Amino acid sequence: MVKKLMKGNEAIGEAAIAAGVRNYFAYPITPQSEVAEYLTWRLPEVGGTFVQAESEVAVGNMLFGAASTGKRVFTTSSSPGISLMQESLSYMAGAHLPVVLVNIMRGGPGLGGILPSQADYFQSVKGGGHGDYQLIVLAPSSVQEAVDLMILAFELADKYLAPVMIIGDGMIGQMMESVEFPEKYRDESNPDEKDWALTGAKDRKPRIVKSLFLNPEELEINSLTLDKKYREMKKSETRHELYKVTGDTKILITAYGTMARICQTVIDELEEEGISVGLFRPITLFPYPEKELFAEVIKDNIEYILDVEMSTGQMIEDVERIVKGARPIDFYGRTGGIVPSPNEIKDKIREMLKK
């Protein structure tokens, strides 16, 4: 496998191609426009097409149509654009469609700014659209992981027939890092074998892809089917990473995405000062690695939890819920496009230790 130095946005595009995607729909928005700029010329090389939609509302609904073919399809956008897809996301979840969406988050609320942010945790993890549904949410912390999670995203989408969202802050999209692509990856999913895909009612009954169930009993069954999937995901699909969590660790940091990388720098530097801090990095934000986090948290040596986010505090609600009062939880966050520096976090930790 050759290593390439690639911009995150382009690597995301290339990863989709590696995963067998030939159809991409998007609307320009900073800081993710390079995905479209890359796939504009790259997709035709592999016989695919990119449609520049008129809006993100249209993108979400184009995805609905495209996914109904049974082929792998995806989009990329950034915070305000993702807000405009909420209705369609609810529709796709309700209709059991496998699609992948990437949110290269920027500062909000509103038009906000274009610099890195993690303020869309609530939106993506709790479901910004209406009704009882969830997205599978994955959070890469490097360009390489973005590539790996892209491929995983398509597999999970196909496995669970559910929309999967990858959220990364602007750094994930904008930075260049070295990446490897799986050379022999093959999309094992075959549209013709999908018993729900719309391939024409030839020698079979018509199929319908829909989220409408006017009969409440049927609608409840649909919601319970969804609920069952989510329970299954919670059992089988959680992913996380521990960094320097030892028997001495007093403070456990919870952080995801690029923020977790910055915390690694903090942990390394504090280690040199003799302060043992560990990191719990959820990779799946939904399903959240709940049992895994709880198991770490209740270890005797852990005294505090410190949740660090590029937001005013969103994931912390899940951490609080999971920790169930077992340990005190503190928070450090910066927002608006400001990336917390290792020094600020170290100061915060030193202050905690004084208490």
Added chain:
Amino acid sequence: MVKKLMKGNEAIGEAAIAAGVRNYFAYPITPQSEVAEYLTWRLPEVGGTFVQAESEVAVGNMLFGAASTGKRVFTTSSSPGISLMQESLSYMAGAHLPVVLVNIMRGGPGLGGILPSQADYFQSVKGGGHGDYQLIVLAPSSVQEAVDLMILAFELADKYLAPVMIIGDGMIGQMMESVEFPEKYRDESNPDEKDWALTGAKDRKPRIVKSLFLNPEELEINSLTLDKKYREMKKSETRHELYKVTGDTKILITAYGTMARICQTVIDELEEEGISVGLFRPITLFPYPEKELFAEVIKDNIEYILDVEMSTGQMIEDVERIVKGARPIDFYGRTGGIVPSPNEIKDKIREMLKK
């Protein structure tokens, strides 16, 4: 004060007029279309106007413009329509605009059905749009309370310069109950005194209503200003109601809106059987009455919490977070437009008591 028998949707419209509203923007959707049908003729009687927008996306943005005048304005919609307003909600929160929105929820996800549901708790309470913001969320359980909360909503919106959402299931909109309107209510808010309202740059510097802050320091300040408001709300604006919570109560039900009413029937009926069950009904879903709930929960006599929702379980995450493991929490929910009957809930409780 005269009592009137009125349909919830119409009472909501009339309550807005009582609160001084003269401008309403909406798009038809079941089960809330009667608000527009009522205000279409009623507003002109008081010198106001209703604009039927081309879409809910437009509605959200019309509200942005209308609220910028400093006058009281509002809309009503239902689940899919609310999803389409997420971008504008994020913008209005970010720009500190006081607006009121009513969501008469229906079954979801997707097109779903049109019968009563409470599956938009996550969307409204956790913020369905992008970025660090919250809505104030109020949940009436009767037509009268819908009227009262409408008036409160406008006051809170003005006080905090923030969007307020009222969520009710389809029953709130569709049923007729007797209501009273405050006869002498006066909108004390004067647009000319609002130092942010756009009234023309005459003898003063231009004003700008915006959520854009390209400079990350400024954007962070805006987010922190928002955060401060939310903290203040959490301190001062929580509202809840207890029903038959006594020193004997073994099981505490958490439920909101019409669901809570049904639980009252359950509680009354079980009381006759000698089983003491109490109800904690949050009226503000954001800010959630956290301290108040926790205080009830940890009383010695409480053995279980039962969260009851017309959803597959959304508010329960907040309940779990707040209860912090202090008591076991069970859940009963129906979804898809099915309203749980008192009997089902009683069965659930009896089953819990067997354990």
Added chain:
Amino acid sequence: MPGIRIDKEYCKGCELCVHACPMQIISMTKEINLKGYFYARLHEPTKCIGCRICAITCPDVAIKVLTHGTRFALFEY
């Protein structure tokens, strides 16, 4: 001899066929079908010219047109 068959359970009693038939030979019954509609019937079967106009007009595709001769083509459809 041409003729039509009205499936009464499909009929919703809209009367559009009654109005459309050039021979004015369709009328409404006084009976209701399962859905509660007074349905249409051909009251003078012998006069039917098999023009298909009633069938073309019916929003509920309740009418079938038959002929015992060759395929009729008063107009292209």
Added chain:
Amino acid sequence: MPGIRIDKEYCKGCELCVHACPMQIISMTKEINLKGYFYARLHEPTKCIGCRICAITCPDVAIKVLTHGTRFALFEY
């Protein structure tokens, strides 16, 4: 005598005025302003007819036009 004043800090060196001036009396300096642009200047002030064309053209409103006579109106604007 008419004339123009170019505020060099507003000028972004786009050269549109240079191109537009009917008298061809504006040109670019070799100096840069604070923003790093080579700015425009009037190199033959005496020839200026005060037609305002340069000012009308300038996207950065960097140009003011003056006259010592009455208000000039070569064209309505």
Added chain:
Amino acid sequence: MDKQIEVVFAGFGGQGVMTAGQLLAYTAMEEGKQVVWIPSYGPEMRGGTANCTVVVSDDRIGSPIINNPMSACVFNRPSLDKFGSLLRKDGLLLINSSLIDVKSGRDDLTETLIPANDIALKLGNPKVANMVMLAAYVAATDIVSFDTLGGMLDKKMGKKKELLDINHRAFEEGRKLIETIKA
């Protein structure tokens, strides 16, 4: 009267079931009761059927939606099919026998046949079948007094004297019918 009574009015669109329910709700409110009126606005909306539920109670009303109501007035066959089976044990079922020629088939209900359309037709206006039925229901249950009901009719219908008259006569017929049966 029970602490809480629920009744469903169900029929084709146009048979006036919503109005009948609302009039009952207004009347009960006038008599100081707690009331909830709720229409069905579900998937059955299209296709011409309509129904509403009225809950009348001395106390604050819990659930506004009643899965198994205590009583029903059914105006057409599909409504009988639906609510005949949903009624609570020992419930009351009033059947518009002008249009329905069967019964619920249950033996745990009180079933009464009301030829509402025939009576209305006799009165000269088929549209008042709903009022015949409403009066029969009121007479059968004493849920409200006929005085208040009549007064409410005057208040809500106002103006049109002629129409008022025939409605009042419909009340009279419905009431008489039940009294005959009771007697």
Added chain:
Amino acid sequence: MDKQIEVVFAGFGGQGVMTAGQLLAYTAMEEGKQVVWIPSYGPEMRGGTANCTVVVSDDRIGSPIINNPMSACVFNRPSLDKFGSLLRKDGLLLINSSLIDVKSGRDDLTETLIPANDIALKLGNPKVANMVMLAAYVAATDIVSFDTLGGMLDKKMGKKKELLDINHRAFEEGRKLIETIKA
């Protein structure tokens, strides 16, 4: 070399700062280092300024955004103003003295004046000022070897022989300049 080195290239759009940074990143990667290249894509985008940061490390790189970088190559005055003050204590600042006639005013930095545009102009193409600067930076820090750097240039620039030549010569000049200063 330090365990981790960060350098910012900053100037007007069109001065080739992005390319210079990328070439350095490619080269360091070729030498087996961990690298991150990240452009500024912030509010300063419009108005002609541009900059990028390159982080080179032996280990896995933590934060890709560096608030206070260790070194900077500034190509114009606004960039000096911005990064002059952000640099870490004891940092390295290379100033394009062809366009900037001041220094940072700090006394805790190593500041070196590189008349990059003048040299490029002498070489016959003002566009290679970025390569002069890059070479000077590499020479000053030994962050990568000139061999790998030259090889990477050939690889990335490919085809155009002429252009390649002048770029190589720009490397040479930048390197010599630093050697003269060092010597």
Added chain:
Amino acid sequence: MSNDANIIFERPTAMSDRITHYCPGCTHGVIHRLVAESLDELGLRERTVGVAPVGCSVLAYNYFNCDFMEAAHGRAPALATGFKRTRPDMIVFTYQGDGDLASIGMGEIVHSANRGEKFTTIFVNNAIYGMTGGQMAPTTMPLQKTTTSPSGRNVELTGYPIRMVELLSTLKTPSFIARVGVFSPMHIVQAKKIIKKAFRLQAENKCFTMVEVLSTCPTNWGITPIASTKWVASDMEPYYPLGVFKDYEEGEG
């Protein structure tokens, strides 16, 4: 299909035998049949995907014998675009009401037409929001009473009805765009020809095709089915002239 040579008119194969939920006399049913007949006659049913809108025809998928998707309100053209770009070998049509297409879905239809997406749109203009109980649509006639224009549409406040066919015909991208009626047998026959042509052009991979159909809503108009068809002829047709407005084949496209 029955091989009985004696049957000269019957339910098309592309239509299911379910009884529709439409109100008596509502011409949605006629339009469904015309689409189904076209699919049958062109032999397209087995590779066709329909897109149902949000509106009275939300359940259209129950009445056709082909694959279907159910779109969000107004977004059927986006679904069709996504599907057709991914499976250009299939036939795709959207079936949309006037609220769906001309109000909330304005952006999607204009842009799909302008990109020249190769699907067919059947646009059912009944001058009202049928499904939600008769609110004003962008196509509601001046002075027409609806639940949100109870004293008649006031053009001073709400503007004039939008003519989608005329609006889309200004686009330079080649297309086939027409308006037909189903308010008399003669008009139905003509409508059939044009709808069939739209599908044929799609099958030949030519261009975007859209047929607007003037339809009725007896229920919300509050008049009988027959009075409804008369109102289309007397009030709607003069404002919404019938005809082919852009024809790819005649180079006007």
Added chain:
Amino acid sequence: MSNDANIIFERPTAMSDRITHYCPGCTHGVIHRLVAESLDELGLRERTVGVAPVGCSVLAYNYFNCDFMEAAHGRAPALATGFKRTRPDMIVFTYQGDGDLASIGMGEIVHSANRGEKFTTIFVNNAIYGMTGGQMAPTTMPLQKTTTSPSGRNVELTGYPIRMVELLSTLKTPSFIARVGVFSPMHIVQAKKIIKKAFRLQAENKCFTMVEVLSTCPTNWGITPIASTKWVASDMEPYYPLGVFKDYEEGEG
């Protein structure tokens, strides 16, 4: 404003004295000035509210001396509608780019125009998404290179450029709709007249008014400002003819 009788051209009062963030030679600046001059000359500044779009002119509020709102991408006409309906005594204008108005904001502009909302839209068509780095817009010319049409806009796949003025002129609701250019002094003078008229009609509470302005984007077009103005004349104007397309005052509205 200075009272010096000798000054025959200077910065209008309705414009702030901030240096804009626009690229050198970008005609956004000229258009800003024309709007500001119109407000000054009509005496409207003190009761005017502008609506900034999302696009290069996202910071327009910094450059005008009047109240402003910042809209979501494409939704400026909705904000303007909401504002103007609530305060009909004020003057409201939107300032929108081609991506903003003709792409994502298609629904909002068509419906605002059709409802006859009494505000003014300044529509800056530079045939590209400037702000986001030069992607294709709905108004991008055939074969024009952009970052999402690197080998030139392919009309087979993406359709032809949309002419908003022509499209909106099909609406029956009275309005004032025109297209102007700012690529030469003569055109600027003409543009000024038309923009001023649009504001006057609004001030007289007459109708919806929109002026499309052919503008430049030297940065993303990758050519000099002067070459840019020439390209507008040679390539854009023939496709986007200038003139008043609908004039309320001449009854064509």
